[in-house]
Amino acid sequence: MKKHFSLLIVMISFMSNAQLKPVSYKDAEQKLNGFAIAPEKKNINKPGILILPAWKGIDEHSKEVAQDLSKLGYYAFVADIYGEGNYPQDAKEAGEKSGFYKTNHKEYQKRIHLALEQLIKAGANPDNIVVIGYCFGGTGALEAVRSDMNIKAGVSFHGGLGKEKGRFNNILKPKVLVLHGADDSFVPQKDIDAFQNEMRDGNADWQMIYYADAVHAFTEKSAGNDKSKGVAYNEKADRRSWQHLLLFLKEVMQ
Numbered sequence: 001m002k003k004h005f006s007l008l009i010v011m012i013s014f015m016s017n018a019q020l021k022p023v024s025y026k027d028a029e030q031k032l033n034g035f036a037i038a039p040e041k042k043n044i045n046k047p048g049i050l051i052l053p054a055w056k057g058i059d060e061h062s063k064e065v066a067q068d069l070s071k072l073g074y075y076a077f078v079a080d081i082y083g084e085g086n087y088p089q090d091a092k093e094a095g096e097k098s099g100f101y102k103t104n105h106k107e108y109q110k111r112i113h114l115a116l117e118q119l120i121k122a123g124a125n126p127d128n129i130v131v132i133g134y135c136f137g138g139t140g141a142l143e144a145v146r147s148d149m150n151i152k153a154g155v156s157f158h159g160g161l162g163k164e165k166g167r168f169n170n171i172l173k174p175k176v177l178v179l180h181g182a183d184d185s186f187v188p189q190k191d192i193d194a195f196q197n198e199m200r201d202g203n204a205d206w207q208m209i210y211y212a213d214a215v216h217a218f219t220e221k222s223a224g225n226d227k228s229k230g231v232a233y234n235e236k237a238d239r240r241s242w243q244h245l246l247l248f249l250k251e252v253m254q
Helices: 001-016 060-071 092-101 105-121 136-148 187-200 235-252
Strands: 021-027 032-036 048-052 074-078 129-134 153-157 173-180 207-211
Touching: 021 105, 032 060, 032 105, 048 060, 048 105, 048 136, 060 074, 060 129, 074 105, 092 105, 092 136, 105 129, 105 136, 129 136, 129 235, 136 153, 136 173, 153 235, 173 187, 173 235, 207 235
Parallel strands: 048 074, 048 129, 129 153, 153 173, 173 207
Antiparallel strands: 021 032, 032 074
């Protein structure tokens, strides 16, 4: 009986380690609510992935990504950029709130850094971390690269590539992977050109992969399938971009 009880405790412990756990943290007086998850299989190098959600904040997709990464041996943390009481209720509010952080990049970088600290507290190796993001979060992944955060790389899924005028192109140490819909009308060609020039000026190790027939939000099943709206799910691009991410992670992480 004692032996069976001990086995049950071990099983419960294992299961709890693989579950998303709510984490409250703060930016001054602003309460933030993220989610942490430990890897199902322990890795001596404790790789960590910080996940930056799309413009409406933490959603089911970002939490599913965290769970999938934990199954592959990564610590993961889903960041709360907006904070309690500031979550967008509709697309209009999401545009306004995400727009604030896009034009106030220091504030965006600060919220990303605070989430990065929580990922480390959850168990990730501070020298073995990659930041990934979707849409607005993809812009954030690039902001993490542009800052002085100690990260291995930034990965943008259908994210905005532009930055405010007047910002210099600095040397960029983290590696960069941009996974981009070939028909994404939300990212103008001038932003693509400026981004690629920024990568060259920064002497970055970067890749940009285009997916045919894919528009904005191609990884988001909730976006529907109507390309004419400019946002739509694309199963092939979703699957391929995930595989490109996993290949990239194997290359850049210890």
